[in-house]
Amino acid sequence: MTDTLLEVCGLEISYGGIRAVKGIDLHIASGELVALIGSNGAGKTTTLKALAGLLHPARGKIQYANRSLINVVAHQRAAMGIALVPEGRGVFARMTVLENLLMGAYIRDDKSGIAIDLARMYELFPRLAERKDQLAGTLSGGEQQMVAMARALMGRPRLLMLDEPSMGLAPLMVQKIFEVIRDIAALGMSILLVEQNAKLALQVAQRGYVMESGEITLSGAATELLGSAAVQRAYLGA
């Protein structure tokens, strides 16, 4: 067993009085790609927001790189290497693509390293190189997803969390985005991938969790989940 990067215990998150996440446990090992699947409203986004520090859990423990994150605010978590590509992308629409990528490198001050990573992002997403001086708000959904992912990678995260990267994209674009996910996972980055497209997610992941109305109902190796009758019935339309 490799060392654990993230460990979540009994995490509970409420909106007002309504419990959206009802005490979940999950963990991610260094270098692992883990999928979190579940239907709309299950609590996936809420979980990721709490891990990024944008929401404050009512209860539970979050342990990252052997440190408790309970009193660590969002911008400090970013500096510790936790990146979230949010649902809906959250690009800075009134900034250029280049400025968005530079925002991704906000926590860094190694100028030459940033320049190298910029070149790397343009290699990974040649489309962004063509549009680097264009306002991000004028790009297509797929291009904005690329901006959001490249922006997160510019911070050289240790843990990359992706919230529904395929949402609303054309099939060809989905394929491209998942190729990139596979590539960066191969480089050893730890990834937590949230998807409604369960099949795609479980095909690239090593392990998976299934979430239903705020609870984790199933977990295991991705291949096992793909083969499981319950998952097939609920999420794979079989």
Add this chain to the structure above:
Amino acid sequence: MEIFLQQIINGLVQGSVYALVALGYTMVYGILGLINFAHGEVVMIGAMLALSSLTVLLGLSVPPLLALLFSIILAMAGCMALGYTIERIAYRPLRHAPRLAPLITAIGVSIVLQNLAMMIWGREYHSFPQLIVNATHSLGGAVINDIQIIIFILALLIMAGLMAVVHRTRLGRAMRAVAENQHAAQLMGVDINRVISLTFMLGSALAAIAGLMVSANYGLAHYYMGFVLGLKAFTAAVLGGIGNLRGAMLGGLLLGLIESLGAGYIGDITGGFFGSNYQDVFAFLVLIVVLVFRPSGLLGERLAERA
């Protein structure tokens, strides 16, 4: 024709001061969606601090330009500390309160600062000491003096500098990121409280310089001077499109021109019924007309969702 040119000159000089103050309103609005009505008072405190410092230093026979330089720095530092404090104690606790709450607090802060200034500096007008000879130059029949030239050029330089900061530096990018999407900015590692504090401080530094400019231009400072000036600069920011930096600059210059031309010709227009002492009317007419016909201002795109 001479009147026209003269009013253009006066309008541009006054308008450049409005622009500096309007930038403070618009930067804070852009980031917090909040109208910092105490900003006019920060301008006044800047003028008063500079004036007191100048009076003391000149009394100690410090060379005038050195005294001026020191007083500018002191006024800027004082106003930055004031802007920081206002945000920290009056606005931050209300960050998630309904929109009306910080607006009321802003008016409260404004009243407190006015009264504080009255207690410290009294109700009387303070005259601004003469630091330079202030020669007058004629320009196609109109006149312009050295102080006006300095104010106008300095204001333009400061605005250019601000644009460079906002568009070319890491802090400027962070400010724009926070203005656009606070959650996403936090995910990038931006400490939004720090950026908000710095925005208030930056706006207050501009306000200090503007305060000094106004009192140097009119030769006077008074504890009440920030009120009308603040309202006019706010009008300028709305005219240009609040939240938009270029809009604040354009709005400031335009408002200065409208006011000055209006004052120059109001006697002719009304057959001598109103005199140029009615010039303040124009600013508020502009505010009403803009709010009725184009609430998003000349360069503004979005206002509705954050009013």
